Amino acid sequence: MLKGWRGYEIVLGAVVASAAWAVLLILTSYPNGVATSLHEIGQHLDLVSAFITAIATAFIARYTLTLKRSTDKLWDAGEKQFALARETSDRQNVEVQHQIDIAKEAGRAAQKSADAAVAAERARFYVVIKKHNLADFLSLAGMYPNSPTMPYSFEPVIEYAFKNYGKTPGIISEVSHGLIVHEAPPDPVYQVSDHLFVENMIAAGETTETQKFDGPVLFDTIADALPILTGQKHFWFCGRFDYTDVFGNPQVHRFFMRYVKTGLQWGFQPYDHKHYNQSS
Template sequence: MLKTIPWRMMARGCSLGVLAGLLVVAFESSDFQGEICEYNQATKHEDCTTYSLFPFLLIKVFDTLNYYGVAITALATVFIGVFTLTLKLSTDNLWTAAKDQIAAAENAAKMQSRDMQASIAVAQSAANAANKSAKVAEDALTVLEKPYVFIDRRIALSKSIMEIKDFKALNADSLCHIGVEYFIINHGRTPAIIKNLTTTMLIVANIPEHRTITGTPEIPTAIGMAQGVPDGPLKCLSNEAATVVICDEILRGCKFLFFYGQISYRDVFSYEYLTGFGWRYFVNANIWNPAGGDEYNFHMNVSPEPMKKAPFRF
C-alpha cells in the first residue's frame, strides 16, 4: 500500500511531524509561565497554579471549548447539515451525470448497432451482387462457348420422285422407300458430344399438329463433333414404302415429304441440350424448307437448369 503513496507526500508528512515536535520542545523549554486561578469557596480566595506555555494553552483551549460547548455543537450541526446538503447535491449531480452517461452510451450502442447492421446489409448486398455477376458471367461464357448442333441446309433426296416412280413401274414387287440424305453441323465454339439423333420422314397431306418421335437413332451414342465440321451424309427413309400411286400424289402436290427429328447432345461443361427440326420437301422446286413451327423447330437446355424451349429461326 505504501508503494502507491507518492514519495513527495511522505516527505511532507515527515517534515510536518518533525516541525510539530520541535515546536512542542521549544514551548516547553521557553521561560513563559502562565497561571490559571480558581475561586475557592472555603477560603474565599483564588487558588492559582503556574503552568508552562504548552499545558497552559491546552487548558485554556479546553476551557473555551467547554464554555462554548453548546454553541460549538450547534455550529458543528449546521456545518454537518451544510456538508450533508452539499454531499446530497453532489450525489444527485453525480447520479444525473451517470444517468446521462448511461443514456449516451446506450444511444451510441444503438447507433453502432444500426451502423453495423447497415454495414452487414451493404456487405450482403455486395456479396449477392458479386454472386449474381459471377453467375451472369458464367451463363454468358456458357452461352458464348457452348455448341449449337443443327441440321445443315444441304438436304437432298437419294433418288428423285420421278426415278422412284419409274423404278416401281418396272419393278412392282420390289420394296422401295424414299430416302433423304442430310448433314448435322456444330455451329458453336466448343465441341459437342452427340448422345442421340432420331429422325422420321412422313408422306402426308398435312403436318401433324404434335411431334411424335417414332424413328430409331441414326448414329451411335457419344459421337463427338468439332466446331464447323459437318457429320454425314446421314440417311433417313420414309415411314412407308413407295408406290407408283404415292409418287403420283407427291408429284401432283396432294402429299409431300415431311422430314423431322431431334438431336440430343452435351457440351464440355456437362450441360445437355436438345435441338428439334422439321423440313418439308417442295417437289416442283426440288428444295427443302423449314416447316412445322415451334412444335418441331426449337433449341433448349435439358440440364442442369432446364429452360423453356426457345424456337430458332432460319
C-alpha cells in the same frame, strides 16, 4: 462537496459536529456548567437528539437527491451511448450489406462473363437435310388428282446430319426424329434413332454421319396425298440432337421443319414452334 470526499463521510462529519455543538450549548446554559436536575438534562438531550436527527435527515435527503441526479445523468449518458452504438451498428450493417451486394453483383458479372466465354467457344449443332423422297412422292401423286381412290402407298425416307458450327468438339449422346402429316403445327412426336455412330466426337466445322428416317407407311390412296398438294396439310419433320460439349455440359438442339412449296420448288423450311429450332 469537497474534492476527494465521499458523500457519507460528509454526512457523518456534519452529524458529529452538530451533536458536539449541541452538547456544548447545553453544558454552557447552566450556571457553573452543572445541570439543576437530571430531568432537565434529559429534556435537553431529547431536543439535541431531535435536532441531530433533523440535521442528519436533511443531509441524507440532500445526499439522496444528489445521488439521484448523478444516477439520472449516468442513465442518460448510458442511453445516449446505447443509441450511438445502435446507430453506429445500423450504419455499419448497411455498409456491410452494401459491400455484400457489390460483391454479389461482381460475382454475377464474372459468372456471366465466364458463361459467355464458354458459350462462345462451345460446340453448336444444327440439322442439315441431305436428301429425301418426298418430292418424288408428291410429283407422282399429282399426276392422278382425279383418281382419289387409287391405291398409293408410300414410305418416306429422309437423310440428314448435324453440322458443328461451334468452335470446339461435341460428343454425340442421342438422336431422335419423327415425321407427322397435319394441318397446323402438331405437338412433336419422335423416337430415338437406331443408327449407331462410328465416330461420336465431332470436331468444329465437321458433320456427323448421315442419319436416316424411314418411317411407317403414311398413305393408302391418292386421296391421302392431295391435301398436301393443295397446301391444306403439310409434312412436319421434327426431332432433337443431344450432345455434350468439351466443358462437360449437356446440350440439345431441337428441330421442327415444315415441307412447303416455294414458287415451283418444294423444300424443308424451319418453323418457329414452341422451343424448337433452338440450340441450348
